[in-house]
Amino acid sequence: MAMELVGPRNVSLLTDFYELTMGASYFEHGMQGRATFELFARRLPERRNFLLACGTEDALDFLEGFSFDDDDIAYLRSLDVFDEKYLAHLRDLRFTGDVWAIPEGELFFADEPLLRITAPVIEAQIVETFLLTCMGFQSLIASKAARVTLACGDASFVDFSPRRDHGPDAALWAARASYIGGATATSNVLAGRIFGIPLSGTMAHSYVMSFDKETDAFRCFLETFPRGTTLLIDTYDTVEGARRAADVVRELGDRVQLRAVRLDSGDLPALAKEVRAILEAAGLPEVQVFASGDLDEYRIAEFRAAGAPIDAYGVGTQLGTGGDVPALGAVYKLVADEDGPKMKYSTGKATLPGPKQVYRFEAEGQVRHDLMTMADEPAPGGARPLLEPVMREGHRIREREPLIAAKERARASLASLPEALRALDEAATPYEVQHSAELQRLASSRGVHA
Amino acid sequence: MAMELVGPRNVSLLTDFYELTMGASYFEHGMQGRATFELFARRLPERRNFLLACGTEDALDFLEGFSFDDDDIAYLRSLDVFDEKYLAHLRDLRFTGDVWAIPEGELFFADEPLLRITAPVIEAQIVETFLLTCMGFQSLIASKAARVTLACGDASFVDFSPRRDHGPDAALWAARASYIGGATATSNVLAGRIFGIPLSGTMAHSYVMSFDKETDAFRCFLETFPRGTTLLIDTYDTVEGARRAADVVRELGDRVQLRAVRLDSGDLPALAKEVRAILEAAGLPEVQVFASGDLDEYRIAEFRAAGAPIDAYGVGTQLGTGGDVPALGAVYKLVADEDGPKMKYSTGKATLPGPKQVYRFEAEGQVRHDLMTMADEPAPGGARPLLEPVMREGHRIREREPLIAAKERARASLASLPEALRALDEAATPYEVQHSAELQRLASSRGVHA
Numbered sequence: 001m002a003m004e005l006v007g008p009r010n011v012s013l014l015t016d017f018y019e020l021t022m023g024a025s026y027f028e029h030g031m032q033g034r035a036t037f038e039l040f041a042r043r044l045p046e047r048r049n050f051l052l053a054c055g056t057e058d059a060l061d062f063l064e065g066f067s068f069d070d071d072d073i074a075y076l077r078s079l080d081v082f083d084e085k086y087l088a089h090l091r092d093l094r095f096t097g098d099v100w101a102i103p104e105g106e107l108f109f110a111d112e113p114l115l116r117i118t119a120p121v122i123e124a125q126i127v128e129t130f131l132l133t134c135m136g137f138q139s140l141i142a143s144k145a146a147r148v149t150l151a152c153g154d155a156s157f158v159d160f161s162p163r164r165d166h167g168p169d170a171a172l173w174a175a176r177a178s179y180i181g182g183a184t185a186t187s188n189v190l191a192g193r194i195f196g197i198p199l200s201g202t203m204a205h206s207y208v209m210s211f212d213k214e215t216d217a218f219r220c221f222l223e224t225f226p227r228g229t230t231l232l233i234d235t236y237d238t239v240e241g242a243r244r245a246a247d248v249v250r251e252l253g254d255r256v257q258l259r260a261v262r263l264d265s266g267d268l269p270a271l272a273k274e275v276r277a278i279l280e281a282a283g284l285p286e287v288q289v290f291a292s293g294d295l296d297e298y299r300i301a302e303f304r305a306a307g308a309p310i311d312a313y314g315v316g317t318q319l320g321t322g323g324d325v326p327a328l329g330a331v332y333k334l335v336a337d338e339d340g341p342k343m344k345y346s347t348g349k350a351t352l353p354g355p356k357q358v359y360r361f362e363a364e365g366q367v368r369h370d371l372m373t374m375a376d377e378p379a380p381g382g383a384r385p386l387l388e389p390v391m392r393e394g395h396r397i398r399e400r401e402p403l404i405a406a407k408e409r410a411r412a413s414l415a416s417l418p419e420a421l422r423a424l425d426e427a428a429t430p431y432e433v434q435h436s437a438e439l440q441r442l443a444s445s446r447g448v449h450a
Numbered sequence: 451m452a453m454e455l456v457g458p459r460n461v462s463l464l465t466d467f468y469e470l471t472m473g474a475s476y477f478e479h480g481m482q483g484r485a486t487f488e489l490f491a492r493r494l495p496e497r498r499n500f501l502l503a504c505g506t507e508d509a510l511d512f513l514e515g516f517s518f519d520d521d522d523i524a525y526l527r528s529l530d531v532f533d534e535k536y537l538a539h540l541r542d543l544r545f546t547g548d549v550w551a552i553p554e555g556e557l558f559f560a561d562e563p564l565l566r567i568t569a570p571v572i573e574a575q576i577v578e579t580f581l582l583t584c585m586g587f588q589s590l591i592a593s594k595a596a597r598v599t600l601a602c603g604d605a606s607f608v609d610f611s612p613r614r615d616h617g618p619d620a621a622l623w624a625a626r627a628s629y630i631g632g633a634t635a636t637s638n639v640l641a642g643r644i645f646g647i648p649l650s651g652t653m654a655h656s657y658v659m660s661f662d663k664e665t666d667a668f669r670c671f672l673e674t675f676p677r678g679t680t681l682l683i684d685t686y687d688t689v690e691g692a693r694r695a696a697d698v699v700r701e702l703g704d705r706v707q708l709r710a711v712r713l714d715s716g717d718l719p720a721l722a723k724e725v726r727a728i729l730e731a732a733g734l735p736e737v738q739v740f741a742s743g744d745l746d747e748y749r750i751a752e753f754r755a756a757g758a759p760i761d762a763y764g765v766g767t768q769l770g771t772g773g774d775v776p777a778l779g780a781v782y783k784l785v786a787d788e789d790g791p792k793m794k795y796s797t798g799k800a801t802l803p804g805p806k807q808v809y810r811f812e813a814e815g816q817v818r819h820d821l822m823t824m825a826d827e828p829a830p831g832g833a834r835p836l837l838e839p840v841m842r843e844g845h846r847i848r849e850r851e852p853l854i855a856a857k858e859r860a861r862a863s864l865a866s867l868p869e870a871l872r873a874l875d876e877a878a879t880p881y882e883v884q885h886s887a888e889l890q891r892l893a894s895s896r897g898v899h900a
Binding site: 019072075079081129134165190192204223225236265266322 | 673
């Protein structure tokens with residue numbers, strides 16, 4: 001490792017302080033029984049009709065590797081609030097729990113547990129913060145990418161977000177989640193290296209500006225990269241840039257093969273039409289039009305509605321930050337302990353009690369409705385359970401899944417969405433998530449109508 | 451290091467692919483001259499009257515440590531687009547440039563360069579992506595925190611964002627930037643360890659729910675932490691919770707000292723008044739009321755306007771993700787190369803040419819206006835230059851500044867804001883940034899009215 005950016009990368013200590021103080025109190029009072037927590041979204045964010053599960057694999061890596069090192073313990077000791085017995089307990093702490101999860105790329109909806117953890121309460125509590133940031137963020141971005149996929153129709157899109165993402169982890173996870181949600185590539189080289197995601201890149205305005213003439217920039221770039229190249233044509237004047245690109249390609253002849261021209265500013269649909277016409281007139285029908293510049297699913301849908309001849313999009317800021325919805329609002333709640341099911345009553349924040357399972361009913365290739373049950377209820381007929389066992393006593397039950405499997409699952413999930421749920425705005429009738437009679441009974445016996 | 455989360459933490463490869471392809475073309479054509487790039491925000495985000503500089507120290511760490519390792523090069527080779535000469539050049543590449551920057555905690559405005567880099571063009575280009583994510587994100591959050599500081603008035607606030615931030619780096623940087631922008635503490639234990647930021651933590655609903663009675667939870671927590679403790683009182687019923695907290699404190703007497711009670715749901719201003727009254731009636735005037743739950747600067751300002759007796763706030767999602775503005779939209783643009791000043795003409799994205807300096811005019815403790823000049827113009831009288839030299843030939847000129855210095859600078863910056871710019875909505879008259887005659891001349895000679 002050539003450098004560490006912000007100190008140690010054992011992120012086990014990435015936890016809220018109260019997890020450790022609560023742990024100290026549990027420890028002092030001998031409360032080390034097993035508890036069950038569920039991670040879920042209380043509601044779908046605005047304008048959303050579904051969410052896409054993502055982040056589970058990284059969450060499981062974290063749980064398997066969880067431990068405090070001596071430096072962590074020395075820091076905690078320096079706070080002067082914990083006694084040595086508890087610090088020794090923390091030093092030896094590993095995650096020993098059982099985990100169930102909805103696989104990455106699967107659809108999920110409000111209140112449905114994305115992850116269910118049963119572990120000694122101190123362990124289950126301390127890992128909360130990381131699990132929420134990891135799975136909440138990745139699910140947010142995978143879901144955003146899925147919306148961009150729906151908006152793109154036959155066109156494709158790539159992740160151009162790293163420069164606007166919230167730091168290196170965000171950029172890596174945004175690239176990963178976007179790829180699962182439907183992006184064909186990323187501009188993020190580190191994400192390419194770590195996750196094996198295909199890379200995409202064109203050129204910047206600064207490159208064009210480094211030459212006296214735009215034509216010289218195009219010629220030099222094609223000389224270095226004669227095949228599969230994209231030229232950025234809007235540094236000075238987009239239409240003129242398109243003509244110059246065509247001229248250079250004609251000049252260089254068979255030695256080069258231009259894949260696309262990129263437009264990054266101005267009235268993109270109108271310019272795309274002009275550029276398309278120039279390319280056709282120049283006998284370059286195979287050259288694609290690539291558009292970028294503050295795009296999101298809404299603008300792409302507008303462009304498509306306007307008949308803009310754009311083949312591919314670069315989506316940056318709005319994809320990697322979540323854009324109109326920068327946080328999923330995922331929560332992680334105690335649903336049971338050794339005394340049985342538990343629930344929270346706080347105004348507007350009440351939870352459903354007990355460990356749960358979710359069953360999905362499908363017909364004719366489309367999702368129909370979900371049924372949320374207690375985890376130990378018999379499975380209903382004609383439906384498949386979404387939560388699968390993924391970790392037992394702190395160890396993965398199966399290998400980390402290849403990224404492509406999650407991507408394929410996401411593709412199938414989107415294909416199974418009924419037309420109304422594919423809209424970019426809230427559907428008149430949301431997807432139905434039923435609660436089993438047993439869940440309703442338990443919730444209402446505890447004061448909340450499930 | 452007990453674990454690595456997502457592969458190698460040499461983040462030098464966190465760059466957009468086009469930086470490397472452009473570099474290859476520069477390399478092939480022997481274009482290795484020095485170029486100057488500036489990092490700035492094209493405009494203030496919506497409802498913003500100012501921004502606070504942040505992220506410089508981490509950016510400089512990155513530049514000092516920049517290098518590709520053998521595994522990075524092996525990955526780049528596997529892409530089959532770069533030749534061995536260029537790969538060898540990349541293997542030996544270090545950042546050797548000169549850097550000027552506006553110090554952390556200083557105010558800055560649209561078009562003002564936060565950072566100015568002069569380096570061989572390939573180096574200057576490859577570091578772009580990281581610099582933008584690092585300084586763009588941290589400045590975004592420091593600016594958001596500054597707005598929360600202004601909204602809080604005499605009250606204080608802490609960073610509760612880690613669970614909703616976009617991954618570990620985002621959570622660390624959000625804690626750091628929030629602290630600089632005015633937060634008194636963070637709940638993020640890893641940020642406490644790495645940056646030395648004070649920690650803040652209370653208890654979660656799950657703790658309260660782990661006991662049969664709320665009173666037992668309060669008693670147990672006070673037994674473990676008898677001093678400076680905060681009790682969460684809204685798990686079942688806030689008003690009843692306040693009474694129970696008071697009862698437990700009375701029961702335990704001198705052995706304990708309750709610092710605050712926390713409200714996390716419901717009509718917070720109304721509940722705060724009821725809770726305040728209960729605390730007063732119980733002879734606990736020193737116990738503070740702490741509020742949390744989807745707060746931001748707008749809601750805090752409303753609460754204060756409603757006279758809510760709230761002493762401190764926990765601010766999470768909206769602080770750490772930027773909330774209503776999740777990205778700064780910072781850019782990094784070529785302003786000069788060996789042929790002289792450069793500028794970009796793209797529609798709506800034109801830039802000001804040449805290396806620049808910014809001078810700030812202050813009077814009677816308040817900022818009056820800024821003057822942007824060419825970097826080599828003589829300094830105007832009665833103003834101070836904002837950009838300082840921070841790195842020469844790839845090495846820091848001075849040590850990493852203690853966090854508290856940036857925090858103190860930010861405090862002074864906020865104190866120097868005229869009343870109109872302290873508003874949470876856009877001021878009728880924005881802060882004035884003048885352009886020197888020389889800058890105007892150069893920009894207009896190149897077609898853009900500066």
